[in-house]
Amino acid sequence: MTDKPLLHEKLTTGAEFLGGSDFYQKNIPDCIASNLNPNFQLRPYQFEAFGRFKYYMESYPSRPKNTPTQALYHMATGSGKTLIMAGLMLYLYKQGYRNFLFFVNSTNIINKTRDNFLNAISSKYLFNETVQVNNQQIRIKEVDNFQATNPDDINIVFSTIQGLHTRLNTPQENSITYDDFESEKIVLISDEAHHINAETKKTKDINQAELFDLNSWESTVNKIFNANNQNILLEFTATEDLTNEQIIEKYRDKIIFDYPLKSFRMDGYSKEVKVLQSDIQPFDRALQAILLSQFRRKIFEKHGWMIKPVILFKSKKIKDSNAFLEEFISKIKNLKESDLAKIQSNPNLDSNLKKVFDYFQSNQITLENLALELQEEFSENKCISVNSKNESEQKQIAVNTLEDSDNEYRAIFAVDKLNEGWDVLNLFDIVRLYDTRDAKSGKPGKTTLSEAQLIGRGARYCPFRLEEDQPLYQRKYDILNDEKEHDLKLCEELYYHSAYNPRYIQELHTALEEIGIKAKTSRECKLFLKPDFKDKSFYKIGMIFKNERVKYAREDVLGLNASFIETIHKIPLLSGYSQSLTVFEDEKQKQANKKQKDYFIKSFGSSVIKKALSKFPEYQFSSLKCFFPHLKSLSEFIESDSYLGKIRIEVEGSEIVVNNLTQDNKLDCVVRLLDKLSSQLQAEKIDYKGTKEFKPFMVKDTFTDKTLNIVNDGNND
Structure with missing residues (x-):
């Protein structure tokens, strides 16, 4: 394999010569930010993603001319790939493109994406209330084919890869055909794009002619792509195998942006992941997750956020999932004080679970009342199973709107229907209900890697903040030894509950390191004030006046504004x-x-x-x-x-x-x-107010050494 740099590496290097490392972030198309949903505040890396594409299309000297354009976005799960798609569609509309083909391998993802692109009342709708390009209001419409589309609209065909392959190779009336791609320039958008690389991975000896002729998904996409030299293929994935020699060569000059899960986590946009292994029965493991979940809900409410944490109960087989759902409903319905006391009395109870029980006790919530509360919060009508094909299609909207205020589901029961395309922010617990391993030669097996990827999906950060100057979409409580650990720290963590199995846990840790959601090592880093500053009289005897931030009890609020x-x-x-x-x-x-x-x-x-x-x-x-x-x-x-x-x-x-x-x-x-x-x-x-009284404090007591929790991902930085 050659050491020739990849496209995204060339673009990174080039930014320094073009105007600095933030060159792309400062040069995004005007039509993007104004037309996306203002509730989705664009992040620095998303500005970067847009700016890179604009530069590549308009100014990059080595972009192939008079040939279709292909670009890959390799971005972490949860980093907003669909929002990038929407923004690029707006930019390409301004460049004269009107017809867009969105395809992916899963019907569930199609339904979710269709809702995000077309349903203006959805909380995850991607566009602004009105979309204007070149001072003209435009519509986003779904169409069956591109034969009679409105030239003023953004026209989208949604299809699975399998469905697209079938429709094109066995054409029917009013269906999309290969002719659609010859007469019109098309933008193809491939989500979970690693699924279309079946043949690229299969053999390194295959030539281009053979690849074109093979009757497969990948060859179908290639045939569409090459039908018009102005066509554009935008690929998005979080899990492309960039260690595969054939894959890396295919995408060497096409990876326009690489933002892996490792970068996503280190930038603070994900939850931290904790693995809680317990040598107890599956339902007791589930009960521990329920207690943590209910504790989080109360902590959120304490700080004024109406966030409902949810739990995923993951089984190995559908029949096991259905059986556990029945057991869960029955045992929750008959939950007693003694069931909770059994968990509390465990001498090996996890420290965070001890905090949970201490919190309930300090807030005068007895175990008897807590049991009644959990019976209501996790009753049968607040549980949802997404296992069979029919169930999944009917309920996909529900599991993709779990954050909505009118969605009351707290517990999701599934096998693997949610492994891809599941957008959920308020998932804080995943309970593994089986205890098997599939490692070979010390390496994590397919199941373990899939579980790690599911954890990565659940690790999306659930946005909240206490103060306006805090970042909304990033972790805020990683600092250690700063007075005491904040009670909201647990609300920035995803717990993966498993049986006590040290060998499996080691394999899972390895898999989490591979996908970037867990640092290879972490250490405490002490920050010291400079000795010459400590020697100054200002530090030794100086005073600083501070008021206190006190909880605002709203006692002076007697009604509505x-x-x-x-x-x-x-x-x-x-x-x-x-x-x-x-x-x-x-x-x-x-x-x-x-x-x-x-x-x-x-x-x-x-x-x-x-x-x-x-x-x-x-x-x-x-x-x-x-x-x-x-x-x-x-x-x-x-x-x-x-x-x-x-x-x-x-x-x-x-x-x-x-x-x-x-x-x-x-x-x-x-x-x-x-x-x-x-x-x-x-x-x-307003949760807090500053007191009017200012008190003197010694500078030396105010500014002290601190300890940070630093991750080391093996790059020697």
Whole structure:
């Protein structure tokens, strides 16, 4: 294998000559940031990914001309590959491309991606509310083929690799054909792209003609790609085998960006991974995970974040998964104080589990009450199985929206349906329900590597912060010996629960090191103040005045913000109005006659308002008490003039509708108002305040030596 540098290495070196290491980050296309969903704050490496492609397409001197363009993004699971796809589609639209073919090997991933690209009300929708390129509003549309597409739209065909191969080689009416790719320039987007390299890996002796003729997925993709010399193939994967000689040669001049899991973790964008092995029965192992999960939920709530941690229970076989689900439902339903006491009394109990029990005890939560709480939190209707093909297709949306406020699932039971394409941030525990190994010659086997990759998928960071100056999407509590360990540190960790099996754990550690989610070694690094600074009189006798950051108990909050109460909130209703126009006649378009009418929402009745409140977990009474400590009941929140009692809305719609609101109309109005209020409450939420009193402290006591937890990935840095 030659030592010739890879494309991404050349681009990295070239940046220094072009304007510095951040050259690409500062030169991203204007049409990208303004048209992506503003809720997804772009990260530095994503700016880098966009800027590299723009430079490669427009300025890179060695890019092949008059031939199709192929580029590979090798990026860690959870690093936002789909957002990169969306941004590149916008850039290529501006360059004149209109037709995009997205393909992957899994139907589940297709369904998830289709939702992310097309469903504007999805929490994971990738684009802004309106998309404008060249001052023209454009639409993102799904099409079956490219034969009669709108030249002003972004037109996307979604397909599995297998389905694409079948449709092209056994064409049917209105289906995509090879002809689509000859007359139009196409952008092919391949997710989990390592699946299309079957033949590249198979033999190093195969020539290009033989590769083209082979009736396989890879040859089908190659045939499409080469149909037009302006076609572009964008490949995305987290797990390409870049140690394979044939793969590395194929992609030597195509890997435009390499951001592996190792870099993702070291930059703080992932959870830290802990392996908790216990020599106990599988259900007791599951119970430990449940306790940690419920503890995390309470810690999040303590700090004002309504984050619901979820658990994945992973079985070896589908029949085992189904059997454990039945056992789980039955034992949770009959959970007793003694079951929890058995866990607590274990003399070898993990230190973090001890903290969990200490926390419950210090907060006056008895084991009896805790058992009742867990029965509710992990009841049958909050468990979901994704094992059979039909189940997985029906429930894929549910397992991809686990972070949503209206998604109540806490426990997922699966074998391998979620190994690829599962986007989940609030997974904090994976419970391995079997105890087998498949290592050979000391190397991790296929199953162990798959488990490591699943851990990498679950290690995506769940965003939260306590202060505005903290990073939202990065770990914040890695520092050791800084007063004491923060209780939120456990909320930045993913626990992998397994049986006590030291040989398996060693194999898993090796697999985690290989994919980059675990450092090969870690050590504590002491940071010392400079001796000459310590010798200065300022350090020895100097004073610094500090106020204290104290928990804001909101005792001075007696109701909703006055401006919210006094504002008349406008709620437009669908009027049902429609009209037809004769295309070739100069006919004036009539406007719908809309009326407005004011209502106090209190007049809709408490049953309507309570039903609307029940749709939002933040309006549960326990959550409302966090915002309004003087609130005595849910009825007071509905009826009091300090809360919802005086709030008015202006309903707009047809005269008949606004004067005769149905119960559904009323419910819709209240839900939309509460959604607006929820956003304001979160925006106004302050967890801490600084005291007005400043106290003197010695400089030498304020600035001290610290210890950092440093990882060593074997690069001698």
